[in-house]
Amino acid sequence: MGNIAWLGTQDPFPNPLLYQDPDPSVPGLIAVSERIYPGQLSRAYRAGIFPWYSDNQPVLWWSPNPRMVLKPSQFKCHESLKKTIRQFLYEESADILVDDDFGLVMRSCATARRKDQDGTWITHEIMDAYTELHEQGNAHSIAVIENGNLIGGLYCVAFGGMVFGESMFSHQSDASKLALAALCAWCNQHQVEMIDCQQETDHLKSLGAAPISRDEFLTHLQAALKQSNIEIPWNFNKTILRYWL
CATH class of the missing domain: 3.30.70.3550 (Leucyl/phenylalanyl-tRNA-protein transferase, N-terminal domain)
Structure with a gap:
């Protein structure tokens, strides 16, 4: 090196x-x-x-080059997920909480068991650094709650009109997809054109993400940083999922 x-x-x-x-x-x-x-x-x-x-x-x-990104307008809300959304909206004990307990969502991402992955890249140092970003208003958590329990979620980073997806976890089928669907709906409502996914995975590809060149990503990023279409604090709940129905 x-x-x-x-x-x-x-x-x-x-x-x-x-x-x-x-x-x-x-x-x-x-x-x-x-x-x-x-x-x-x-x-x-x-x-x-x-x-x-x-x-x-x-x-x-x-x-990296290429860079995996998800354009919120191209999020694939499959029929099976729409069915899950309808059930989730109907369930009184279910909700989506934004920035309610950032640390808990991060720790849940860190400890989630993943196929073909030993350990985690979410170290204590990473947790501290992203918690500081959260306190500054530039990192956010989306928690999926059912019967008072955290069943899935994600955390992300945001600057200007750009959102960077970091990690997701699921303790129940489709729970992380509900969090991502909520984030994509919110991004569509706020003219956020691209969510950075960093690296390519089959799971992200199945939800509509695709690789673009590093140059294209960096050019879009510089334009998006000049936008101020994301309000702080973030504030939405599960009703945002109606966007996909």
């Missing part, structure tokens, strides 16, 4: 448009730092860069 920048406390990130894959043997890796420094996460997202690493590793900062 000889050509990859090691960042100190105040060092700026290399521009991914200019410094694409500084080490071709590790495509998408833009920079490395000893830890996540104060303010660094916010600067990273505005540059189209995100952290992804494991415990006992330095912090690895990525800007």
